[in-house]
Amino acid sequence: MPSKALSSTTLPAALLALPGVYHPQADTRLLAAALADEDLGSGTEVLEIGTGTGALALHAATRGARVTAVDVSWPAVATARLNAWLHRLPLSVLHGDFEARTTGRRFDVVFSNPPYVPAPDSRPPSRGPERAWDAGPDGRAVIDRICADAPGLLLPGGVLLMVHSGMCGAEETVDRLAGAGLAAQVTATASVPWGPVLRSRRSWLEQQGLVAEADEREELVVIRAQRS
Template sequence: MIPDLSHDRIDRLREAFEAAGYDADGVVDLLGPAAHGALGRGEPVPALRATADAGALGTLVRLFLLGLTEPRSAVEAALAPLPLAEALDAGLVVPDGDQLRAGLDVRPHGVGDQSWWVVSDLDSELRGGRPVATDHVLGVGHASLSLVRATSRRPVGSVLDLGTGCGVQALHASTHAQRITATDVSKRALALAEATFRLNRVDVELAEGEWFDPVRGRRFDLVVCNPPFVVGPPRTDFVYRDSGLAGDDASALVVRQLPAFLNDGGTGQLLASWVHRDGEDWQDRVSGWLPPGVGVDAWFVQRDVADPELYVGTWLRDAGYDPRSEIGMRKATEWLDWFEANDVIGIGFGFVTLRRTDARGEVVCEDLRHAYDDPLGPESDQWLRRVDWLRAHGSAEALLRARLVTADSTVLEEVSAPGDEGWSPVVHRLHRTDGPGWQHEVDELGVRLLAGFRGALPLGELLELLAVGYGENVEELSAAAIPVVRELIRHGMVVPAEWTGEAR
């Protein structure tokens, strides 16, 4: 059933929210940091106490954020000027005995100075633990927020939000894009996304259809996609997570087709999953998804690898199934049987950045499974910039002529062991203290070389001085150093001197 969320009803709902102060700042101010933090952990009592005697705002928080029932009179007052009868017809609220409860999830979503409202379906927890419907429209979850943080926010002309769901990615795109197109295969998702956009007065072109079908023949500056990437048998239990394709074919499809929908220099950023099999390198697997004959810079970042048992249990609970129930055990058995039959020993998950280029594409696959705080979006921009610089300095001769600087965010850690003559360094490890927090081990000569990266002398001259000082062959030293230096530049631990604005 598609909710009847007409423009008039949504406009009146916005008036009600504005009058009550039901926005990101208003909720935080009402609850306070402690109760707000407890709510985020799934502990409702502190928030319930904070909303006592809070008028319309308290009613809306209890209704939509805590999932509690409220008296009809209180709901009617909180939703005015939207008539209660229309709120019921629209499915925003539903009867529960003599009281009312939320029929849809409508909650503030704030990032920085931005505050929006997002309309989605109630998750399993707010549905009393009952499994969600097949056409369930997911709200603002961990995966969608991860993609938000991993997406570049450089100004662009056009954005495609492929598989928009409730519209979270399109909302964030509105801060830096002139035109936004959002697609989805689900009519229900498009209806809730349209309500989200109308509620926030964000202009988005909506189109219905599978994958890239609604935008055939068009190109965009940026494509973002949080696809139904769950890996498993070819079925569609839930539209928001299951593609109907087997294994990791959904992720492969998006990676393979996306570059054709990019303008020259345009980028695509998505979440993806891939299987791990005995004897197969995951890096070879995902790089093999890229379209042949098309110039694409590709950065595959693996954030996690889950074993099949943990993976199945996690997704069963996500949908509201008790793994101990009859249906939960049956689905888990089918899922694990499929993994076993297809030699799946793990499921990788991560971010993919793609850029269309006329040059020969650079493809890098790497693990990034340690914790870090900074968003990956700015790093993806800088990664592409560094790819361009390394491509322009592709020959050894060009790199040897370059002047380099050790980044301010790069620090050196040394681990020493006791010996007959005191402490002796056994490990030299470089740490990048911002962004993804890369680490690299280097030898003693590498430490000395980086100490000379002050932008004054080209790399070749520094290597010549180092070779003389340590009695090394300069050609052999250069051949060993160049791949290491390229990797340090790619990870932003060493930068071209011209980027710093001054030599040091």
């Protein structure tokens, strides 16, 4: 499996972030590298699900794409709008659930760095910074929704790019997308050190069988799916 370099050269150099908004990290950079391989020329209709600071949406906008970015967090929406203004880039940033805000629309490219960290709570949080990463006991609360909705969001020939942790089950994501009629595969991986969130819940992750006792690194995966 190819491994993408975690270079930040494809992301905007200067980004502001309001308190509680997810800063671009290794998963953001891995997805940016995958996005750089896609055709985002003038007129391409693009959707980002969960924009955070807007880093990836702005990257797409610099290449001429018409970008819609959606986030359930008001601080994230405000941050992305502010960064778009600072970089003088056209970006439509919408607040709310991606299903509700995209009704009746289809896109050439959809990409997402969704919440994917397994968490003890059965439901993802409704507020706070944890909203950007906690995603239920198997980490798939948002991933599975994107898999189910992807065919309806994509134009013919459209592409979905999604990054998440290997502990969430890359094969399950590929299988779900394939079951929805898309051609899907893992196109990039990267191994990164555990961050503070995973370290803080090591015992629980071990009890769930999601990690081994000696694990100190997390595998990230990018999954690409295309509609025929």
